[in-house]
Amino acid sequence: MSRTTPTRMPELMSSDRSDLDTLLDKTVLAHIAFVSGDGTPALLPTMAARWGDRILVHGSTGSTWMRQIAAGIPVAVSLAVIDGIVVARSAFESSLLYSSAVLFGSFASVAAEEKEAALEVFTNRLLPGRAGEIRHPAARELAATILLAMPIGEWSLRGNNGWPDDPESASVSAVRGVR
Amino acid sequence: MSRTTPTRMPELMSSDRSDLDTLLDKTVLAHIAFVSGDGTPALLPTMAARWGDRILVHGSTGSTWMRQIAAGIPVAVSLAVIDGIVVARSAFESSLLYSSAVLFGSFASVAAEEKEAALEVFTNRLLPGRAGEIRHPAARELAATILLAMPIGEWSLRGNNGWPDDPESASVSAVRGVR
Numbered sequence: 001m002s003r004t005t006p007t008r009m010p011e012l013m014s015s016d017r018s019d020l021d022t023l024l025d026k027t028v029l030a031h032i033a034f035v036s037g038d039g040t041p042a043l044l045p046t047m048a049a050r051w052g053d054r055i056l057v058h059g060s061t062g063s064t065w066m067r068q069i070a071a072g073i074p075v076a077v078s079l080a081v082i083d084g085i086v087v088a089r090s091a092f093e094s095s096l097l098y099s100s101a102v103l104f105g106s107f108a109s110v111a112a113e114e115k116e117a118a119l120e121v122f123t124n125r126l127l128p129g130r131a132g133e134i135r136h137p138a139a140r141e142l143a144a145t146i147l148l149a150m151p152i153g154e155w156s157l158r159g160n161n162g163w164p165d166d167p168e169s170a171s172v173s174a175v176r177g178v179r
Numbered sequence: 180m181s182r183t184t185p186t187r188m189p190e191l192m193s194s195d196r197s198d199l200d201t202l203l204d205k206t207v208l209a210h211i212a213f214v215s216g217d218g219t220p221a222l223l224p225t226m227a228a229r230w231g232d233r234i235l236v237h238g239s240t241g242s243t244w245m246r247q248i249a250a251g252i253p254v255a256v257s258l259a260v261i262d263g264i265v266v267a268r269s270a271f272e273s274s275l276l277y278s279s280a281v282l283f284g285s286f287a288s289v290a291a292e293e294k295e296a297a298l299e300v301f302t303n304r305l306l307p308g309r310a311g312e313i314r315h316p317a318a319r320e321l322a323a324t325i326l327l328a329m330p331i332g333e334w335s336l337r338g339n340n341g342w343p344d345d346p347e348s349a350s351v352s353a354v355r356g357v358r
Contacts, residue, residue, distance in 0.1 A: 003215070007243045028275075029261050033212035033222040036182070041220065043212040043255035045279045064186045076222035082208050090313055091302045092320040096207075100224045123270045134269055141271040 003104065004156035014157045023099045023157065024050040026081050028125060030057065032069060033076040044069070048079065049125040054149040055103060056110070056118055066146045069107050077103045077150065086160075099159040107148035118147050182283065183335035193336045202278045202336065203229040205260050207304060209236065211248060212255040223248070227258065228304040233328040234282060235289070235297055245325045248286050256282045256329065265339075278338035286327035297326050 006013050014020075030048030033041060044065045049056045055077060059066035069075060080100035088094040110118045119142075120131035137145075185192050193199075209227035212220060223244045228235045234256060238245035248254060259279035267273040289297045298321075299310035316324075 003219075003221070008239060008241045029259060031210040031212070031222060031224075031257055031259075033210070033220040033255070035214050035218065035220050039214065040182075040253050040283075041212040041214050041255045042182070043210060043222075043257045043281050045210075045257050045259040045277075045281070047275060060187060062187045074219050076212070076220045078210055078222045078224050080208060080210075080224040085305050087306065087309075090316075090320075091298060091310065092316060092324075094302070094305070096226060096305075098224075102222050102224070104219075119270060123273070126264050126273070126275075127266065130266075131270065137269075137271060141269075145271075 004102075004154060006156070006158070012158050012160055014159065016157075017152075019159070020101055020152070020155060020157050021050065023081065023101050023159075024048075024055075024079060026099070027079055029079065030055070031078045032057065033078070034069060034073050037068075042068075047122070048077070049121050050152075051118060051121045051149065053152050055152060056121055056147065056149050057107065058119070058122060058145055058147045061144055061146050063146065066148070070109060070146055070148055072106045072108055074104070074106055075150070077105075083161075095160060097160055099157070099161075101155055101157045103150065103152060103155040105150045105153050107150045110147040110149050115142055115145075115147055118149070119145070183281075183333060185335070185337070191337050191339055193338065195336075196331075198338070199280055199331070199334060199336050200229065202260065202280050202338075203227075203234075203258060205278070206258055208258065209234070210257045211236065212257070213248060213252050216247070221247075226301065227256070228300050229331075230297060230300045230328065232331050234331060235300055235326065235328050236286065237298070237301060237324055237326045240323055240325050242325065245327070249288060249325055249327055251285045251287055253283070253285055254329070256284075262340075274339060276339055278336070278340075280334055280336045282329070282331060282334040284329045284332050286329045289326040289328050294321055294324075294326055297328070298324070 028047045032044045036042040046057050082098045084097040086095045123131040207226045211223045215221040261277045263276040265274045302310040
C-alpha cells in the first residue's frame with residue numbers, strides 16, 4: 001500500500017492539485033522530516049514557498065540540517081493549517097477544521113542561474129511586490145544562502161471542512177481563528 | 180554534539196521551560212516525525228496538548244500511523260508558530276518572527292485510569308471549561324481512541340522576536356498576523 005493511500009476516512013482526502021496549491025498559498029510554515037545520520041528521526045521547521053511545480057526552502061550555508069537535506073536524502077514535507085474548531089455536543093464528535101498536506105521526495109540545489117529568481121519568490125510570497133522595491137542580493141548574500149527545491153510529485157492532502165454527521169451532533173457550531 | 184545543541188545563532192535558543200510552555204500554550208498543531216518501517220521518514224500532523232510535563236496526542240485506533248507511534252518508536256515532535264514578518268531594507272535581512280520547539284522521545288499509552296482526565300485536557304485546551312459542560316465519554320468512545328503521552332525531556336526551543344542588527348536594516352518594520 002502506498003504511503004499516500006488513506007486507511008481511514010478517505011472522504012477527507014483530495015487528489016486535486018488546485019486544493020494542494022490553495023493550502024500551499026495559505027501558510028509558509030513547513031516541517032521537513034528526514035532520517036538523521038544515526039538513524040533517528042529529525043524534524044526541521046522552516047519557511048517554504050511554492051514556485052510552480054516545486055517547493056522551495058532556504059537557509060544558511062551554516063545550517064547543519066539544511067546541508068543534510070541538500071544532500072538529496074528522502075524527506076517528508078508537511079504544510080498544515082488549523083482554521084477552527086467544530087464544537088459538537090460530545091467531545092468525541094468535536095474536531096478541528098484543518099487542511100494538511102504531506103509531500104514526499106528529496107531536495108536539490110536550485111541552479112545558480114535561477115537562484116535570484118527563486119529568492120524573489122520568497123520575498124514576494126511574504127509581501128507581494130516587495131522584491132521590486134529593494135536592491136538585488138549581493139554576491140556574498142547569494143553565496144551564504146542554501147536554496148533548495150523539491151518537485152511536487154508524491155503527496156497526500158487531507159482536510160476537514162465539514163460537520164460531523166453523527167445524530168448526536170445535530171447541533172454544532174464552530175469557533176474560527178484557533179491556531 | 181547533542182541534537183539539541185545549536186550550530187548557528189545560539190542567541191535565538193532558550194532552555195527556559197516556561198518559554199517552552201508559552202509556545203505549547205499558543206498552538207495545538209504538532210508534527211510528529213518518525214522513521215517508517217521501510218526506513219523512510221514519516222510525518223504526522225496532529226493536535227497536541229500539554230498535560231503537566233507530558234505532551235498528549237490522540238487519534239483513532241484505526242489510524243495506522245498512530246499505532247506505529249504507540250509502539251514507542253523514537254519520535255521528534257515539533258510545535259511552531261509564525262507571529263509576523265520582519266521587513267528589512269534588504270531581502271537578506273528580512274526574516275520571520277517565530278517560535279519553534281522540537282521535542283525528542285517516544286510516546287506510550289496513557290494508563291486506562293488516566294484516560295478520561297487526559298481527554299478532558301484536549302477538550303478544555305480548545306474551549307476552556309468545555310469538558311464540564313458535556314457528558315462523559317462513552318465506553319465505546321474510549322475504546323476507539325488511542326491516547327498517547329510523551330514526557331517533556333529532551334527538547335530545543337528557538338525563537339526570533341527581535342530585530343536584525345545589520346546597519347542596513349536600521350529602518351525596519353514588522354507585519355504581524357502572517358500564517
